Amino acid sequence: MFVDVTCSYVPVEIIHAAGFTPRRLLPPTAKETGLLPPNYCSYARACAATDDGVPVIFTTCCDALRRCNDVRKARGDRVFILDLPRQAKDTSVRYYRGELRKMAQWLQEISGRPVPDETLQNSFQVYQQLRAKLKQFESTAGINEKFYDLLFAVIAESPEDIFSFFKTTAVKPAGNETGQKRRSVLLAGTILPDPGILALLAENDAAVKAADFCLGERFFYLEPGFSAPDDIWLTLAKAYLGKPPCPRMAGKSSRAFYIQNILNRLMPDGVIFYGLKFCDHGLYEVPLWRLLCSQREIPFLHLEGEYLNGIPAQLRTRLQAFLETI
Amino acid sequence: MDLREYIRRQNQNNKWQQYVTSPHFYFFLEMAGSLWRPGKLNRHTKASLLFAIKLMRRASRGTRPVVWTNVYTPPELIWAWGGIPFMPEVAAAVAAHLGWSAHFLKVAEGAWYSTDLCSFHRCALGMAMEKILPRPDLVIATSHLCDGAVKFLEMSARIYDCPYYLLPVPYHDTPQSRSWLAEEILALQEELKPLLPARPKEIARVINNLNATRRHMLAVNALRKNEPAPWRGSEALTQVVLFLNGLGTAEALNFYRELEQVLSYRVKHGLPAVPEQERRLLWLHFKPFYISPLLDLVEIRHKSIIAFEEVSEVFWDEIHPDNYAGGIAAKMLANPLWGSGERRVGLVLRLAREYNAQGVVHFSHWGCRQSTGVVTPLRDALGKAGVPFLNLDGDCIDPRNFMEGQTVTRVESFLEMLC
Numbered sequence: 001m002f003v004d005v006t007c008s009y010v011p012v013e014i015i016h017a018a019g020f021t022p023r024r025l026l027p028p029t030a031k032e033t034g035l036l037p038p039n040y041c042s043y044a045r046a047c048a049a050t051d052d053g054v055p056v057i058f059t060t061c062c063d064a065l066r067r068c069n070d071v072r073k074a075r076g077d078r079v080f081i082l083d084l085p086r087q088a089k090d091t092s093v094r095y096y097r098g099e100l101r102k103m104a105q106w107l108q109e110i111s112g113r114p115v116p117d118e119t120l121q122n123s124f125q126v127y128q129q130l131r132a133k134l135k136q137f138e139s140t141a142g143i144n145e146k147f148y149d150l151l152f153a154v155i156a157e158s159p160e161d162i163f164s165f166f167k168t169t170a171v172k173p174a175g176n177e178t179g180q181k182r183r184s185v186l187l188a189g190t191i192l193p194d195p196g197i198l199a200l201l202a203e204n205d206a207a208v209k210a211a212d213f214c215l216g217e218r219f220f221y222l223e224p225g226f227s228a229p230d231d232i233w234l235t236l237a238k239a240y241l242g243k244p245p246c247p248r249m250a251g252k253s254s255r256a257f258y259i260q261n262i263l264n265r266l267m268p269d270g271v272i273f274y275g276l277k278f279c280d281h282g283l284y285e286v287p288l289w290r291l292l293c294s295q296r297e298i299p300f301l302h303l304e305g306e307y308l309n310g311i312p313a314q315l316r317t318r319l320q321a322f323l324e325t326i
Numbered sequence: 327m328d329l330r331e332y333i334r335r336q337n338q339n340n341k342w343q344q345y346v347t348s349p350h351f352y353f354f355l356e357m358a359g360s361l362w363r364p365g366k367l368n369r370h371t372k373a374s375l376l377f378a379i380k381l382m383r384r385a386s387r388g389t390r391p392v393v394w395t396n397v398y399t400p401p402e403l404i405w406a407w408g409g410i411p412f413m414p415e416v417a418a419a420v421a422a423h424l425g426w427s428a429h430f431l432k433v434a435e436g437a438w439y440s441t442d443l444c445s446f447h448r449c450a451l452g453m454a455m456e457k458i459l460p461r462p463d464l465v466i467a468t469s470h471l472c473d474g475a476v477k478f479l480e481m482s483a484r485i486y487d488c489p490y491y492l493l494p495v496p497y498h499d500t501p502q503s504r505s506w507l508a509e510e511i512l513a514l515q516e517e518l519k520p521l522l523p524a525r526p527k528e529i530a531r532v533i534n535n536l537n538a539t540r541r542h543m544l545a546v547n548a549l550r551k552n553e554p555a556p557w558r559g560s561e562a563l564t565q566v567v568l569f570l571n572g573l574g575t576a577e578a579l580n581f582y583r584e585l586e587q588v589l590s591y592r593v594k595h596g597l598p599a600v601p602e603q604e605r606r607l608l609w610l611h612f613k614p615f616y617i618s619p620l621l622d623l624v625e626i627r628h629k630s631i632i633a634f635e636e637v638s639e640v641f642w643d644e645i646h647p648d649n650y651a652g653g654i655a656a657k658m659l660a661n662p663l664w665g666s667g668e669r670r671v672g673l674v675l676r677l678a679r680e681y682n683a684q685g686v687v688h689f690s691h692w693g694c695r696q697s698t699g700v701v702t703p704l705r706d707a708l709g710k711a712g713v714p715f716l717n718l719d720g721d722c723i724d725p726r727n728f729m730e731g732q733t734v735t736r737v738e739s740f741l742e743m744l745c
Contacts, residue, residue: 091510277442288484
């Protein structure tokens with residue numbers, strides 16, 4: 001049985017340990033249902049329109065998804081909202097630990113099965129191995145459409161099935177069909193509106209150096225810099241709050257340091273911020289990216305798209321024009 | 327010459343920037359304001375005006391640390407710590423009222439802040455970029471009520487190169503989250519001690535002011551249940567500025583004391599706020615703060631008084647000075663606009679009943695996701711309760727987003743339906 005999650009800060013290990021298959025909620029394109037206003041991000045609208053009976057764990061990550069939770073709760077769906085801190089300081093980690101216990105309690109109410117520490121420890125190990133595999137796959141095959149196909153499979157299947165996929169699939173190194181020097185771009189945003197952009201970049205001889213999305217780097221770079229073997233909950237809380245921050249994080253865990261680091265480390269030829277329309281977190285980040293890129297003389301492009309709505313011709317033209325300049 | 331016309335001309339000459347950043351300007355305004363002798367029914371307006379001018383004078387002088395914060399952060403917290411709370415969102419509302427908001431919005435948009443963002447925040451950012459607001463010594467954001475506030479304050483701290491702190495507010499209101507938040511408040515107080523040396527005497531004074539103000543606010547809200555309504559909702563929505571920024575001060579206490587007396591007098595002598603009141607409405611969210619005919623159209627032309635507005639609700643209990651952090655934590659978490667949408671729906675149903683509202687209007691401010699996202703549950707719940715509901719799209723700050731014809735048609739159709 002699946003349990004859907006809407007945010008990369010939800011520890012999928014707990015869902016797995018509770019006997020469910022965690023799945024990232026990626027519903028089809030948003031339909032106009034009138035449940036949420038039209039000037040809401042299309043991902044939240046799509047999540048509100050979904051009605052497949054699968055329990056969903058929302059987080060307090062943004063206003064749109066909080067309200068999506070309200071709408072679905074009012075409709076009688078099985079939903080849980082996980083209170084997600086915006087900082088990774090010690091008090092926040094302890095608070096988040098408590099919230100994770102509440103989430104486990106909710107899962108137990110559905111499954112009738114508790115989440116013992118040992119099972120959770122095992123699930124943690126399983127997902128850490130999976131993340132290591134993904135990193136390996138990414139470094140060999142590069143960030144392209146195939147990688148995202150795999151990533152989408154990872155977030156929709158049980159880890160055991162994915163391991164069997166890794167065993168049977170040979171990873172090919174990223175090719176350079178044209179033989180030309182490829183321009184490197186850093187792709188960033190909140191959630192990736194449409195993976196079609198990866199194919200478009202490849203068509204235009206651009207290599208994606210990093211994909212800073214919640215279904216990208218921010219999903220599988222989970223380094224537990226701290227481990228309390230006797231308290232796996234605390235370890236998980238710390239690891240998740242300490243992962244590469246998403247644009248909602250604030251204060252000392254804010255994105256400014258992270259963006260500076262990623263730019264200094266990769267020094268891409270160009271940066272493309274590909275965000276969802278009406279996503280406040282993304283929109284507030286655009287001026288920051290622009291500033292930090294201009295300080296490093298890195299060309300910057302801001303594109304807006306709708307969730308799983310393809311790549312419109314206008315966006316295609318803008319992207320091609322941008323790539324010609326770098 | 328009309329004051330607004332004068333301001334518009336000064337605006338063109340860019341002289342206004344000099345004025346609004348000068349404490350002398352506010353000193354003279356305060357002197358002039360104190361000479362004003364309002365009539366018996368307007369004394370509260372004078373109290374409110376003087377508070378706003380005094381706030382700007384003190385913040386411009388910089389003798390006490392100026393703390394930028396977001397609306398619904400309890401201002402009494404900053405007053406009690408010895409700082410001057412300054413809410414740029416409130417400044418944006420004032421700018422809109424003076425006809426300046428379009429300029430600041432353009433400034434922010436020129437710096438790549440999208441027009442899809444909340445115009446309160448964009449306008450405030452434009453003002454911050456033009457450096458016409460009192461310079462913050464530090465910025466404290468709270469994570470309730472909306473995402474935009476956290477982000478725009480972070481950007482403001484970057485613009486002014488000053489420290490930024492975030493007070494995290496739990497989503498659920500439970501005894502555990504209250505004590506956790508209280509600890510966070512005390513930890514922040516400790517961290518800010520070098521700049522804001524909170525003194526117990528000052529804390530007690532501010533909390534006592536807050537409690538006394540609360541009692542007058544409750545009395546005011548009780549008086550507003552009278553029919554015909556003694557106070558116009560459009561005016562209450564303007565004065566909410568004081569409620570947001572001034573709680574804990576002697577000026578706010580004075581304002582609500584005066585207001586209670588004025589409303590008691592009106593009720594006792596049968597002096598309604600608007601002579602003809604055929605319908606009573608409950609207003610949700612804020613109003614357009616720029617000059618617009620909307621609320622006069624509703625309250626005067628269509629004789630539909632805004633009997634109450636959700637933002638004026640007193641949702642917190644008295645706070646004991648000895649446990650002020652616990653009391654303020656409880657106040658923040660009790661805010662019905664924060665947390666699950668169910669709480670807001672419950673509040674609206676209760677207010678509609680208590681104030682005998684024949685209709686409910688939700689002013690859906692462009693870019694306010696936290697508020698507009700509850701419209702569907704609100705519509706459903708009010709529908710079940712048999713209370714007509716209008717979701718009115720608009721913008722509180724950006725006059726460019728006000729479609730007069732369309733808005734008026736929708737409002738008129740709704741009010742006709744209530745007949």
